[in-house]
Every structure is written in structure tokens, then in C-alpha cells.
Amino acid sequence: MPVHNSEIAAMFDHVADLLEIQDANPFRVRAYRNAADTVRDQSRSVAAMLDEGADLAELPDIGDDLAGKIAVIVRTGHLALLDEISDDVPEAIVAATRIPGIGPKRARKLFDALDLTSLDDLEKAAEDGRIARIAGFGEKTQARIRDELARGDITERRLRIDTAEEFGEPLLAWIRGIDGMEKAEIAGSYRRRKETVGDLDILVAGRDGGKIIERFTAYDEVEDIASKGKTRSTVTLRSGLQVDLRVIPSLSWGAALHYFTGSKAHNIAGRRRAQDRGLKLNEYGLFKGDEQIAGANETQIYDGIGLPWIDPVLRENRGEIEAAENGQLPDLVELGDVKGDLHAHTTASDGKNTLCEMAAAAKRQGYEYLAITDHSKSQTQAGGLGADELAAQIDAIAELNEKIDGIRLLAGCEVDILKDGGLDFHDSLLERLDLVVASVHSNFALDEDAQTERIIRAMDNPLVHIIGHPTGRLIGQRRAYALDIERLVGAARTRGCALELNANPIRLDLKDVHCRLAAEHGVRIAISTDAHSTGGLDHMRYGIDQARRGWLERGDVLNTLGLDDLVKALKRN
């Protein structure tokens, strides 16, 4: 069983957590966290890289020591250091650091001072007043610990980007109505368009921070105010979403926007560049000594550290700074480049709108084409079409195309990939289609080899144009099935098959680093909404955001082709 990057990264993060509690050298702790980030961000499996004899010490923030540890993990599945320090630090202390306001130092002090061994112990101590008697702790801290533990939910909770928008956009609109407010934006991972966000970082330019924050904390969805100063406040909304607000002067707007957009790794790299130039970069601006030499807008900030402006979606320290330096930033695909949607359902299977309605909605999107891809017969619960029904739909689409202007419907199907990699319809029927999307909807539990081979076998059929939602994950609900992405990408390339980036915000499948991997190998990506209603076509923008995070350019995306070019591109042999 190959060791996955995420498992190695989790081990390193765990080591960092434990070392921190042991009060180890903070830079050593950071080294483990940086290495975890590096491993997690690799689009290729480091186990496979090792197999090929790669020197992992060439990766950023991985030196000889950690490269050696990775090799051991890959070989044995274990990390001796982790086993050792796990014995010394109760897991409950790590869990306690997830309580807001409790970090490694205070968590350890709590457990040591009161001789605790579990979170239950900690909760009891909070209830009977023992915590407030520890030096450095008081009533407020005790109450917070008690309340957090009583809620029973101190695990990390991230919201999908579309959910975050539901709360964030109305709040932003409300903030923009506050007196004395000059500008406001949501920064953080929201602005970087990550698939999930942990909290909202809202930035406001204005003069009287105290007044603005006073109004902000009066928003009617605010349930709890964790902190409230003249420039900064943290609240929790009724929905449980944490919101951080910062007020800064207009002269620092660009610096602050840059700073609070992150990512942390991108910022650190930026501050290092500033240092290298004898400058200091913080959220107020770029400084030479005491003199502010940039700050009002982001372009100035980047200019000051010798770079062109970098799109927020790229700010993950995954090579964007080097690319910017060399004038090789990607010319990212945009929503306006999209000429059509290649995956949509109708009432014929489990969609909510008819062929006609979907066609009209696609025309309103300004598209040249829309592929109708209802489910195939194995998808009984989704009203999958039988062979006769699909044949009838092909005729209905031909007929409708005669009658309508300004949009071309492509006759397609989202055909099930069966357990053995065969398809749910005979080639004689698939041949009549303009477009075939092949997807896995069953047997998720196959092992990695079997699952990978199953999908590759489906691609062996030249009638298949696109593999739909290739990894099957549902964000926050279902893990991706076991799959060797690199093999899949390699197979897609040699077969001329495209991979889907499903734009539905619950899927966003492929994810960003895998899109980048595919594009690097010359595999085209189809960004498709998998719309089950006319409204579902609007999800395209989430797919575009994800594609941009994956460094995709227009030429990497199948459905940026106009109709004629698309039809040519769909001829696989």
C-alpha cells in the first residue's frame, strides 16, 4: 500500500504539534510544518518520486534529514520520532490546543499543573474552578474552556466556498454601508478562491476604526464577540462562521489586502524578498527605514519587491514567485473564455429542467453549445436512460437543433463505467453521440490498482471523450476513491482523452494541483457544471476559479474551443 503525500504531511504536522507542546526549538517546529506543506502541495506522489530515484532534498524546505525520514515513512509506514514523542505527550493536550485562546504552552501548563490526562478531566477542572487558580489563568479563560468543551466540537471546521459566499456576501454588503467606511473586501482564502475556507478575513479601509468596529459587531448575525479593538475584531456568527475584521488607513490598503489575502507561505516569501532588498514589508506598507515607499495598492507592493502583480488564486508559494520573476506567470483562463458546457442533465434522467429549458438557459449564458449528458441505465436511482430512450433523445436533440437559433445542443451521455471498466452502453449506440462523458458512480471501494485500471480501461474506448469527476470526492462528505492520478493522467495523454474539472462546488473534482499536473502533461481539461437544473449552469465560475488555482490557461481547457474546433477535437481517432 503506497504511502500518500497527505499521510506523510499529517505525520510531520503531528510531530510539529507534539514538539511545540514539548517546547522544542520553534524553528524546528516550523521546519516540520513547512515540510508538511511542501509534501502536501506536490502534485506527484513523493513515494513514486523516490521510486524513480529522485532526491527529495531538492524540494523546498526538505533537507537531508527530512528526506531520509520521508524515505523511511514510505518504506515502513512509520516515523520513529513520532512514535517516541507520542508516548511523552498525551493526545488530549494536542486536542486542547484546538480550544481558541489555548496554544501549546498553556495547554501543557494546564495538564501539568492539574495532573490531567484527558479532555474530560479538563472539562471537570473547568467546572469546579481549578483552572482559575493556576497562575496566569483566570475566570475568563476558565469559562471559555468550559464552554468550548461543553459544545463538544473543537475539531476544525471548514466551509465550502459557495457556503462561505452565502454568509460573506450579505455581510460584506452590510459593511459597505457603514458610515466612514471607504473600501471593503473579503481577503484570505476566500479571495484566493480556495475550495473551502476556515473563516472570513474582512478588510476595511477607513479612518475611525473604533466606530467601524462598533457597527460591525452590531451586525444582527453576530452571536459572540471574541475580541474588539480599534483596528481589529473577531466575531462568530450564528452560523458558527468566524469573521475577522481589520480596519486600516487607505494609504495601507494594498499592503493590507496583500497581507491578509495570503497565503501565509506566499507572504513569508514576499517579506523575505523585501528583506533581501533592505526593505520591510508588513500590513501597513513597504518601508525603507521609516519611509513608506508603497502601500496604497497591491501592484505597488509587488513592484517594490521586483515582481509583477500576482493573481490571488496563485498565491500559494507553489512556484508563482519564481514564475513572476521570470516573466512566466500563466495567462489564466477566464469565465469569458468558456464557449459551452459539456456536462448537463435534463428531466429525462435526474435533472429538473427539460431539454428546451436547458437549451434556453445555456443560450442566456452566451454559450455556443451545451452537451446533454443524461445518466445511463445502470443509474436506476437517477432515472438513467435505457438504450431506446437515449436513441429517442438523440433524435429529439437533432429536431430541437433544427428549431432553435444561437445555441447548439450536443447529443451526449454520462455513461457509467462498470466495475470492470466496461461501459453501460454498446459502442453502436455511443457512436451516434457527439460527446461521451464516462464516470464512476459505483464500486468506490476498489483498491487503487483496480480502480485506476478500471478507469483506464474505459478510456481505452476511443468513443469516450471525457472522464467525469475523476476522483469521486464530495467535499466534506466523501473521500476520493483510491486512485493513482499520475497513471490516470499518463493514460489520458496517450489516449487523447480529456479529464473533467467538475465545477459543482461540492465536487471541484479534479482539484487544483491535479489540474496543473494534467495540463503539464498536455491533457485537456473540460470544465463542466454537471448541471441538474438551469441554475446549475451558473456553477461554471467555481470551476473557473479552481482551474485558475491549477494554473490553467485557455488552451488547456477543452470547452474554450468554439463549436467547430470542439467538434474536430472530439474526433479521437
Add this chain to the structure above:
DNA sequence: GCCGTTTTCGGCCCGACTGTTTTCAGTCG
């Protein structure tokens, strides 16, 4: 533990806020 045109030691990003103190450590982003 990583890193290096200041290169094998000695650095490692930076500021606001809270709670508990009474000048600051810890936490957070």
C-alpha cells in the same frame, strides 16, 4: 530542521489583542 553571492553557523516574518498582570507572555492570523 532548513538554508546559503554574508555559505557549515547563526539566522529563521511580523504586529494586534487578550488576559493577567503592572510590564508582558501567549495566542492568533
